[in-house]
Amino acid sequence: MLEEIPLSRPEITDADVHMVTSALRSGRLSIGPMQEVFENIVASECGRRHAVACSSGTAGLHMVLLAMGIGPGDEVVTTPFSFIASSNCILYAGAKPVFVDIDPKSLNMDPDLVEAAITPRTKAILAVECFGNPKHMDAYRAIAARHEIRLIEDCCEGLGGRHGDRPIGSYGHAGVFGFYPNKQITTGEGGMVVTDDERLANLCRSLRNQGRPVGQATGGVGTWMQFERLGYNYRMPELNAALGVAQARRLGEIVGKRQRVAQRYIERLLGNPDLIVPTIDDRTFMSWFVFVVRLTDRYSAEERNRIIEGMHRHDVGAAPYFPCIHLQPFYREKFGFKPGDFPIAERVSQRTIALPFYTGLTERDQEFAAATLELMINRENIRRT
Numbered sequence: 001m002l003e004e005i006p007l008s009r010p011e012i013t014d015a016d017v018h019m020v021t022s023a024l025r026s027g028r029l030s031i032g033p034m035q036e037v038f039e040n041i042v043a044s045e046c047g048r049r050h051a052v053a054c055s056s057g058t059a060g061l062h063m064v065l066l067a068m069g070i071g072p073g074d075e076v077v078t079t080p081f082s083f084i085a086s087s088n089c090i091l092y093a094g095a096k097p098v099f100v101d102i103d104p105k106s107l108n109m110d111p112d113l114v115e116a117a118i119t120p121r122t123k124a125i126l127a128v129e130c131f132g133n134p135k136h137m138d139a140y141r142a143i144a145a146r147h148e149i150r151l152i153e154d155c156c157e158g159l160g161g162r163h164g165d166r167p168i169g170s171y172g173h174a175g176v177f178g179f180y181p182n183k184q185i186t187t188g189e190g191g192m193v194v195t196d197d198e199r200l201a202n203l204c205r206s207l208r209n210q211g212r213p214v215g216q217a218t219g220g221v222g223t224w225m226q227f228e229r230l231g232y233n234y235r236m237p238e239l240n241a242a243l244g245v246a247q248a249r250r251l252g253e254i255v256g257k258r259q260r261v262a263q264r265y266i267e268r269l270l271g272n273p274d275l276i277v278p279t280i281d282d283r284t285f286m287s288w289f290v291f292v293v294r295l296t297d298r299y300s301a302e303e304r305n306r307i308i309e310g311m312h313r314h315d316v317g318a319a320p321y322f323p324c325i326h327l328q329p330f331y332r333e334k335f336g337f338k339p340g341d342f343p344i345a346e347r348v349s350q351r352t353i354a355l356p357f358y359t360g361l362t363e364r365d366q367e368f369a370a371a372t373l374e375l376m377i378n379r380e381n382i383r384r385t
């Protein structure tokens with residue numbers, strides 16, 4: 001069912017359409033100039049020397065792990081409160097995700113628990129800026145440096161954000177952005193690895209292109225059918241890169257609009273005693289991936305689910321962001337995880353509600369979404385009495 005006020009909706013302008021159609025008319029539909037233009041814009045946005053466009057954020061994460069030589073027998077410390085791709089990529093590489101619980105305020109990993117989880121087998125910390133919040137990234141960086149391991153930044157939710165003057169995407173040895181339609185900017189499907197490490201960037205360029213050699217020889221008659229390593233087809237098509245260029249050129253404007261929508265929700269919902277509204281520290285500039293509120297601990301997961309279903313009945317998009325990764329059937333079966341393993345992540349995850357959030361959300365629709373949320377909460381309160 002198509003909801004009247006969706007959870008998310010990309011902002012597509014005439015400039016986007018023009019850029020995509022001109023790429024289409026150019027006749028170069030893959031491995032063309034748009035990919036590099038897009039890479040240069042994103043690299044400069046987050047202050048990195050190299051950027052490697054690819055077919056999805058998930059593909060980018062997979063390549064980073066491979067390029068770092070992470071594989072069977074290795075451990076990667078990561079968060080159970082995220083989109084599943086951030087730990088699936090560790091499994092693709094044959095390594096083991098070691099989950100640690102989160103800080104209930106920022107929803108990012110608790111730095112003390114990260115440090116405590118490091119063993120001689122730990123090769124990397126894979127940190128996610130949950131919903132775009134860079135809180136604790138400096139702490140993870142310091143821990144990684146102290147233990148001489150890698151910091152991988154899954155910054156798929158944070159393009160355009162920063163803490164102080166440090167942009168999201170500039171914390172890790174490598175970072176990965178994603179451009180699915182619900183992200184700050186979209187290419188339909190797409191992702192990008194960012195790093196200052198030239199060797200790692202070139203390895204990713206080879207991995208995305210079937211393991212072909214990288215450099216001036218690429219595309220030459222002699223090397224096109226030469227494969228130096230096991231690679232993948234993780235390339236970003238030119239049509240998608242063209243959309244990325246047009247979107248990235250107005251990133252500042254898009255982020256400004258997202259901030260205004262988020263601010264309106266905060267002002268509207270902050271006084272509600274049944275809700276925990278996200279709070280961001282003064283030095284953080286949020287680009288806002290999604291807008292997620294939490295019911296207080298007196299509500300159960302069943303009540304939260306009924307509230308979401310009630311919102312859907314009123315054609316208002318809402319979703320539980322995120323169910324814990326360790327409790328997904330596949331992870332339970334493989335690793336024996338059970339409820340109670342990461343109590344803070346679970347307590348949060350049972351009570352979150354993502355609200356409709358996109359640049360074109362009108363004040364009227366936003367008020368309707370907030371009022372519908374409150375109506376459904378009140379229904380639960382009445383049910384109890």
Ligand SMILES: *Cc1c(COP(=O)(O)O)cnc(C)c1O
Binds near residue numbers: 056059191
């Ligand atoms: C969106 C996202 C990804 C990548 O998703 P793709 O759909 O593969 O582009 C990875 N990690 C997190 C935390 C995400 O939110």
